[in-house]
Amino acid sequence: MSHSSQPRPHTFTPGGALKGTIRVPGDKSISHRSIMLGALAIGETRVTGLLEGEDVMSTAAAMRAMGATIEKQPDGEWVINGVGVGGLLQPETALDMGNSGTSTRLLMGLVSSHAITATFVGDASLSKRPMGRVIDPLSTMGAQFTASEGGRLPLTMQGAQPAVPITYRLPVASAQVKSAILLAGLNTPGITTVIEPVPTRDHSERMLKGFGANLTVDTNEDGERVIRIHGEANLTGQTIVVPGDPSSAAFFIVAALIVPGSDVLIENVGLNPTRAGIVAVLRQMGGSIEEVNPRIVGGEPVADLRVRHSALTGIEVDPAVVPSMVDEFPVLFVAAALAQGRTVCTGLEELRVKESDRITVMREALELAGATLHETEDGMVIDGTNGAPLPGGNASPVVTHLDHRIAMSMAIAGVASTKGVTIDDVSPIATSFPNFMPLLAGLVAA
Template sequence: MSHGTTPPSPLILVADGPLGGEARVPGDKSISHRAIMLSALAVGRSEIRGLLEGEDVLATAAAMRAMGATVERLGPGHWIVDGVGVGGLLQPQAALDMGNSGTSTRLLMGLVASHPVTATFTGDESLSRRPMGRVIEPLGRMGADITASPGGRLPLILRGAETPLPIRYRLPVASAQVKSAILLAGLNIGAETVVEEPVPTRDHSERMLKGFGADLSAEPLPEGGNRIAIRGWASLKPQALEVPGDPSSAGFPLVAALIVPGSDVLIRGVGQNPTRDGLVRVLSMMGADIELLDPREVGGEPVADIRVRHSALRGIEVPPEVAPSMIDEYPILFVAAALAEGRTVMRGIEELRVKESDRIAAMAAGLRAAGVQVEELPDGLIVNGSGGGPVAGGATVATHLDHRIAMSFAVLSLVSRRPVKVDDRAPIATSFPDFLPLMQRLGAREGQSHEA
């Protein structure tokens, strides 16, 4: 799973003309993780179609196998899972290698916390720099014994509680992963576990837990946010699941089509969960020509086809309250802002500093190197756009082992006078193994650093 052991493989993307055609992005990463985990806790066989087969989700699949579930691939995106039932997780015989996946780590820590097993969590160099304190604290209150590396980081050892305790917990910072970890721990507690979130975050866990038969309720709080309660010891029922296209992955071809002159692209079957649609809403505020076609529901999740055409974007002040609905899409929004007319101000996104990399610092450095004027803020970024004309480019940017940084600068290269070189394409495989072939099908090509 580690990307640090092989020589880097640089990537340059070039567009000789407009992008066009149809694309289908990988299955939603958040939903894919949860589909594997909850299928592994059901009693019986679940079938999953459209599963994302990136390295992060494969890490989740390997961990559930290590704890007793049967997880098998029948074909592209088509998997079956024979579950062990809530309370049935087995002691893993080796460390659980999470690769680069913070989602796998935090959610699986929640699962293990209320089972009487001990698990060691390890990860690659990037993941091992990411603090886990926000999930360690509530799981400790539930009775788990967690010994982490300095700073609450991996590797860590989690000893699940023999008699886990229900808690009522208000999240100090809105986080779907921390919320989900607590709810998953609550599955194996015979009482009510309650989580309060200060603002709504992605609700895939709640939707899927209900779909599998968990006793879960969610209601808005008078002061904003939500109260979610789960009563454990439910017998989860196996499901036939279809995973919609990942809106975070769709952001890359979507923004590419917006900024490459003359482009007209259709992206099929993208999830439109209202807790995940912030990028489309913000780009529309900036003047993007985006149409949602054939809205429908797939596996309890809203889905639509997205048609996007090249647009003259204008800089805006992005409302900070949209951040939870698009936190992973900010790197590609920074790229869209670089081509807009005027200033785009993005605040309230300090969480980006503790993602796979410090995404604010990494994007600011790469954008500056490519000739874009930016001002870094403690909690965000101000981007002064080019007004639609190409940026200077000519830089090599550091990905810091971060897949979203790599793909964002590959897209920026499409509208640069001189190509932008991404220092290593390897991290892209964690979430979007088909990124390069998909962009090539739309009309981009792999370029050389000497091209002007």
């Protein structure tokens, strides 16, 4: 699942107010986990609204390589027939993770308690990302690793059978590390425990319970979340409706807030409180974001969001919200660049080890578009234009470093600029949001 070798540069230009109703693709986190847990369940799992981006397709290809049957029906529904916990087969070739850190870290957990050996490979961007934070706890459980320098891909792991249950306190807030350990615990005798000092997105806990795992979540005397999973679980196939991805909706929320005259309805957005920090922060800045028809779908809170152009004011973003919106900071920086006054973001060290160093890359990109900002060791300080469009008209293209969120964030900066913003490559957008550009063009045209 690698990107085409030829970069596709594109200039995003202002086209007036954004109007209309859109539906963003399914939530990426829930889509990955639907396929993994469906592949480990007994019986049939049916999924509607699955995100069909390259990252999720990497997960599907890996689960097929280990014995699951995963097929898309003519009506768009996906049907998964699982192999049962403990039933994964030895893959015949390396598992190609493309650009997906989530696929890699979660599948390392899944495989680590099975008696198989698997090699993980990825594209140039993924191969720079450190996997040590997953390797450490999984090694303690008995898995063995041969990794490239710095704990990076390509990497070969030999699963432990039986694996050893552990109690692990997360040294850094990471839903991926938590999920990897819980998935390893599925096929590990006894009780595997993860202690989470800072809450992170909880899709794994909700979905493991939904598939029938014996999983409990408690709070200890220090206020930390304690998650316990009983091993040698039996999972049962489920019917899943995937809500719209709040990380994908964030680009259109910001666009509607900063382009004058805009009024956009985004349907079916997942508003899990461990994920929807961006909505709260933009409201704090003065953004008009109204929840229409709030409902619960498959245990997840969902609503349609009506977003209207608003005069935003800079704020100091509470670092406690970082885990609930870690992927949305690039587009928040764009919103802040057009706000009144100064926005200060701290506690963003995690952004430096994403698909790119998203602090430095966004600073460079927004400077090219004419924004006033400077990076700090753990964040960004942005002085807004008081609602005036960014100048744009950058002489050299924004370098996106194969990072889909940089590309989409700067696309939004382009529609809120005077002369447009050119980026070096739009092909990485397909990893998470294949129809982003047609949706954006449709709102502008409307």
